[in-house]
Amino acid sequence: MDVIQMQRTWVEYTKSLYREGFLDSQFAQLQLLQDESNPDFVVEVVSLFFEDSERLLNDLTKVIDQQQGVDFKKVDAHVHQLKGSSSSIGAQRVKNACVAFRSFCDEQNIEGSLRCLHQVKQEYYLVKNKLENLFSLEQKIVAAGGSVPVDELGFL
């Protein structure tokens, strides 16, 4: 695949991510923040996000699976963290799932929380998958000597 083809694919893929609501303008902001002085900014932040999120999701699963009474304060704190980081990188659907999750936490609704946990996980893995694809595509572009055509995402 030549570079231009790859670049086009990248643009299309990115746009589809926005269109399908996986990402929002915050991600675009992140992309704007990335420049020569800070070339790996997006990847760095997103991998931080992955690390954090996996840890948080693990913790969450543990807390919710506890047999004797779920500590909703803890759950809420974790979800808050997750919501904060997801909104920071613009993982919109994860963030939305977190919002719903928190309202169930307020109600202390175990069933709803479980459902939301699943949804959050699902959304998280989806977006992780998508972002990893995106990054690998970017790496390929860079490896092929091209540059990531951030400017072409003009509509943002």
Added chain:
Amino acid sequence: MGASAQLQQQLSHIHNQHLLKVYEKQIGPKRAFFSVQAYRHWLSKAFVAWVLGTCCIALWIYNYMDEDSKLRRKELLESMCDQRARMLQDQFIVSVNHVHALAILVSSFHYFKNPSAIDQATFAEYTARTAFERPLLSGVAYAERVPNSEREEFERKHGWTIKTMQREASPIRDEYAPVILSQETVSYIQSIDMMSGEEDRDNILRARSTGTAVITGPFRLLGSHHLGVVLTFPVYKSKLPPSSTEQQRIEATAGYLGGAFDVESLVENLLGQLAGNQAILVNVYDVTNSSDPLIMYGHEDQAGDMSLVLESKLDFRDPFRRHKMVCRYHDDAPWNSSAIVTTILFSMTGILVGYILYGAGNHIVRIEDERNEMEELKSRAEAADVAKSQFLATVSHEIRTPMNGVLGMLALLLDTDLSSTQRDYAQTAQACGKALITLINEVLDRAKIEAGKLDLETVPFDLRSVVDDVLSLFSEKSRNKGIELAVFVSDNVPELVVGDPGRFRQVITNLVGNSVKFTERGHIFLRVHLEEHAKAVTDSKANISSTLNDEESDESMLLSGSQQSTTLSGSEAADEWDSWDTFKYFVAEEGFTMNGSSNGGTSYEEATGNVITLRVCVEDTGIGIPLTAQDRVFMPFMQADSSTSRTYGGTGIGLSISKCLVELMGGQIKFVSRPHVGSTFTFTAVLGRCEKNAVNKTEKKRNAEDLPSSFKGLKVVIVDAKPVRAAVTRYHLKRLGIVVEVASSVKVAANTLAPGKSSQPDIVLVEKDTWFSGEERCSPVWPVDREQNGHISTQKLPKMILIATNISKSEVERAKEAGFEDTVIMKPLRASMVAACLQQVLGTGRKKSQGKGSSSYLQSLLCGKKILVVDDNRVNRRVAAGALKKFGANVECADSGKAALELLQIPHGFDACFMDIQMPEMDGFEATRRIRQMEKQANEQLEAEGSIAEEGKDGWHLPVLAMTADVIHATYDECVKSGMDGYVSKPFEEQNLYQAVAKFFQDKPISGS
């Protein structure tokens, strides 16, 4: 700093007083009291006992008084009885003595003389003549002792035979006692043998044996048939020695002198002479034989008071016989009326008093019952009120939380690709949600105020920019409605005041919002003055206006040119206060023809004292408030009438909150309103004056915020027929440092622009109405004028800009033809907006730094700044740091409030701090509070060392900006309360960041680099 603390104290004192008043109203004085309540069941028993007690005492009183009177009655009877007995006895004895004397007479003259000196005639005469001495005796007679042996000789000597009582010849006995001498009254007993009667015989025998007077028992007298007794004295032949024996006396007896006592008439007589005769009954008895008393006087069966009988002894000098007198009252003892009356009165009084006490007790009990009931009702009502407030607060809070989500979702939804219809729906939903949040915030405010929980801040703020902000909120609406919205802040009002900007703004927003809502045409005019200034003007107006009238008359003719009111838009306003007549004094005092860049804010600076009172007026030409509704305007949830809310919406809570807030700020709110003319709301507020050094610091801040200084020295001519409107325009231009002249018409302006004048204006601002109303007349003049100018100095041609509330396309075209610039300044005017327009017109290359190019501007601001980012979320931290680094800032991170505090130990090198709010352990609010505390201590120390002045520093104050995803108003409140300087929404947006950061770094952009 010390002074500012003092000022804060002053303000909070004023506010506290209001709070106190509110509290006093709520908490009534509680007092402990003794109550009859505890004894309520004893009340009726006590009453009965009282009545019984009273009756007992009354009875006792009666007895006591009765006893007393009985005693007295008895004593009276006793004395009367004794008196009678004594008199009877005395009289009797006197009579007896007389009889005794007669006896002696008879013995002296009948026996000791021989021959006898007394015969029947002598005796009869003597006794008759001495009868007055013996009133008790019906008569006296003398009987001689005649033994049977001498009977014949005696009968012969006297010439009659001895007869018995029955007037028969006496049978033969041992001896006889025939009467030989008798008083005339009893002459019928002459020659009768006294010894023939049983009674008399006993008497005679007893008399001669004892030698003293004796009396018989009572019997019916012969003559009168009255009860009587016979008294008998013995007469002796010889004088007997006192110690003579009985036998000697019997032998010496010569005869017997007797007298009949008519006891009945005697006693009758006697009693007749004495007082009280009718009242008592007297009986006299012979009680010689004690078992069978013989009555001598009175009737045995006579009625009378048998309960009280008194006896007195009578001594008639007859040792053999005993007599007594018995007295009793004729009538029964009369009822003791005084005792009865006293008793009755006493018992009545007692019962009455008892009843009164009982009634009073009952009354007290009842009243106390009612009071308790009322108190319980009151406490229940209060509890209900508290519950209501709590309910409101809780529910509002509960609603806000999900609303937050809803609004957030809507915002996200709007970010996505939507069809225009969907977008419209979503936008409507978002607007509604925001309105709902506003309403909930208001309700919450109201509840807070009612609970006394609302505290006012005391921070310095720029009043003018607050007012401008409010105006910008409503500019869209007012433009759509075609009403003129204007603001004027008197130059006397300091640039910076100390108070609660949020609450001040809230009140103004509410008032202006109402005005916009209810006004369909005309204008809304918001003015801010110093209270003392306003007062002075209103006071002096009356005095001066008459004198000024002459000189102003020409001008005012020119100015108004018609019969219209001289208010802002020409429509009539409710309060005349606003018309040009008054307004010009404000303006005149500030120098209507502006000269240079003199800063008006200092003119009233000499007015000492840290506290100023502002008067804010919001005048509209709306529908007004119906007279009937005017008195409940400030009551919560009250609108003029129910149709109002249908037509205009709203809950009617705003004004009541405003009133509370204004009162908290130590002011008052009032209004003047005329239906269909308009309303003018006026409120006062006590605010602090900002100190000098603080002014210096924050004045820069204000400039940095919105007003560029590049217009300083520009000259502008305003063409406006309405002086009030011109003054408003001038006010805004003046804030930009522009030199202003005012012309009332295009013609006047043209004269100013006439060639030869030294100072040409840079810009001519023309009010649209003035232009079009005068167009026909002036349009030929103006272009010519322009052309003339044109070839004199082409480059120095003044730009002409139109000011309008609303303008149609065709009007724009016509204006362009007349030589106006493309840009039309749309009202409502705001200094920053005017500045932007002027920039556009003048084409100064500022666009870059103002509009899209803010990132480079931001870069210049942030470059080299050392900034601390505090967030517990790694990702967030990284993103924030990345964003800030991009603008050249030197970023450090801390992952908790505690870590941040360690880094911020004074002295530190940070220029700003971005603080996440929701963090475990120590949240952003708490961390900020600690930071402020540390700074305060450090500053106090510095102040103590006096090092502030020499270093030219204002002490430590690190700008702390909250990072939050929360868009809710209350969060902002909380931010400000805990000492934060502002907030940026998370995730970072460039524009938002720029706005927040610009405030703090504008004044020292180069210091870092």
